[in-house]
Amino acid sequence: MQIRARLGISADGYVTTPNGWPAQTADPAFASGQSHGIREFLADCEAALMGRTTFEPALTNSRWPWPDLDVFVLGSRRPEGTPDHVTTDSDPVRLLEKVRAANRGGDVHLIGGPRTIGTFHALGALDRLELVVVPMLFGGGMRLTPALSPDADLTFLSQRALPGGSVEIVYSCTGSREDLPDKPASQR
Structure with missing residues (x-):
């Protein structure tokens, strides 16, 4: 199981448009x-983890x-109308x-903004950060940093061109990993 965040980002570093919509939209x-x-x-994910x-x-x-993913939500309260099959907890x-107890071998899509991604990265749980850089300048919006700090220890794995000029x-x-119950010492 890998926990993977995938999000769009503008060429000038914003993960949302100035009016709050995800960059890729x-x-x-x-x-x-x-x-x-x-x-x-x-296709490789079996669960979604979000704020x-x-x-x-x-x-x-x-x-x-x-529809095809187990859903886990980090929040101080369970929103009204949340389906019974959704797992919520206020403690990351x-x-x-x-998430780990329910996992059957597939990856987990970490969805959310910089604060949610930063929270799970600080726990040593973020395995991959996948960015889709859109060929646009927003001049404002929400940035991925400072929630994900410059000492995040990112190691480049790959890049590919996407339709319309996105990359x-x-x-x-990698970064520092806190002791987590089911992480072998070699992965902390």
């Missing part, structure tokens, strides 16, 4: 139906966004233990 190639590799990415802010809009969606360490860049996240 502003890319005309994405808007015209290009997946930017998300379908291939999700409450990312999760709550799904409750009013006409279609459940994660406990939630991570629940996928994949990094392994």
